[in-house]
Amino acid sequence: MQDFLNALVAELKLITQRGKVADYIPQLASVDPAQFGIAVCTPSGDSFTAGDATTLFSIQSISKVFTLTMALGKIGDGLWQHVGREPSGNPFNSIVQLEHEMGKPRNPFINAGAIAVVDAIMMGHEPKECLGEILSFVRYLAKDDSICFDRVVAASEMQHRDRNASLAHFMKAFGRLRHDVDKVLGTYFHQCAIAMNCLQLAQSGLFLASDGIDKTMGQRIVSAQRARRINSLMMMCGHYDGSGEFAFRVGLPGKSGVGGGILAIAPGKASIAVWSPGLDQQGNSLIGTLALERLAQFTGWSVFGQK
Numbered sequence: 001m002q003d004f005l006n007a008l009v010a011e012l013k014l015i016t017q018r019g020k021v022a023d024y025i026p027q028l029a030s031v032d033p034a035q036f037g038i039a040v041c042t043p044s045g046d047s048f049t050a051g052d053a054t055t056l057f058s059i060q061s062i063s064k065v066f067t068l069t070m071a072l073g074k075i076g077d078g079l080w081q082h083v084g085r086e087p088s089g090n091p092f093n094s095i096v097q098l099e100h101e102m103g104k105p106r107n108p109f110i111n112a113g114a115i116a117v118v119d120a121i122m123m124g125h126e127p128k129e130c131l132g133e134i135l136s137f138v139r140y141l142a143k144d145d146s147i148c149f150d151r152v153v154a155a156s157e158m159q160h161r162d163r164n165a166s167l168a169h170f171m172k173a174f175g176r177l178r179h180d181v182d183k184v185l186g187t188y189f190h191q192c193a194i195a196m197n198c199l200q201l202a203q204s205g206l207f208l209a210s211d212g213i214d215k216t217m218g219q220r221i222v223s224a225q226r227a228r229r230i231n232s233l234m235m236m237c238g239h240y241d242g243s244g245e246f247a248f249r250v251g252l253p254g255k256s257g258v259g260g261g262i263l264a265i266a267p268g269k270a271s272i273a274v275w276s277p278g279l280d281q282q283g284n285s286l287i288g289t290l291a292l293e294r295l296a297q298f299t300g301w302s303v304f305g306q307k
């Protein structure tokens with residue numbers, strides 16, 4: 001595995017078409033697109049890294065996997081009254097379906113859905129308390145207390161919040177949000193602004209790779225059924241309107257973020273994180289997807305069949 005990852009990093013370095021770095025806030029626009037990192041962690045405790053695997057980046061929408069897990073823990077299947085579980089086939093920040101579907105977001109991974117999930121886990125608490133809980137959960141999963149929010153990224157998202165604010169107000173108009181819109185958005189932007197590296201991220205996904213148990217900690221995080229369901233949502237919805245393409249090419253549950261990271265789960269085999277900041281047209285990491293495609297070919301880990 002280590003030899004494969006080293007060769008992969010060398011190969012990917014040569015590619016000049018690296019996609020377009022997210023530019024809706026200056027903090028993301030200034031990240032160097034030449035970077036690439038990968039970490040592969042196995043349930044038995046092995047971890048392999050290559051490239052810029054210990055460089056911090058903004059996990060953005062990958063955080064939606066962690067808040068979904070928390071929300072299911074808090075309110076169980078009641079969550080599905082607030083958010084659906086169908087792929088949207090639309091961009092991550094699209095508003096169109098909300099009007100026809102009574103303000104109920106298609107799934108927890110598009111922006112509207114993640115905003116509804118945050119509203120569901122706030123349960124009357126202030127953003128600060130809710131954010132403390134989110135950060136503790138991520139630190140626990142990653143086994144790393146150094147993980148923090150990038151406050152500059154969060155503040156900048158708040159400043160440029162028009163699009164997400166539209167989604168939130170629209171849902172509120174349908175009676176879908178219980179809390180103050182700016183408080184929900186402030187919480188959502190901070191969760192997206194968690195800074196992590198590939199190794200920390202791959203560690204955090206281990207429970208999804210072994211039926212809800214993080215074997216390296218000897219802890220059950222969620223039931224086997226819940227882990228399976230979270231993986232299915234990642235497969236169907238984790239890459240927005242690029243989810244079909246990701247399933248076709250990689251064949252693993254995955255969740256992307258506009259910071260260029262992707263968390264992918266090979267059930268029973270490994271939790272994998274890749275990061276390269278250049279994005280494709282759907283806002284998913286271009287080189288990161290290619291790396292996962294190569295890894296899936298090399299290992300035969302696609303859930304749809306080997307080799």
Ligand SMILES: NC(=O)CC[C@H](N)C(=O)O
Binds near residue numbers: 062093
């Ligand atoms: N796709 C993403 O990573 C989007 C997250 C970003 N914070 C937003 O709300 O627009």
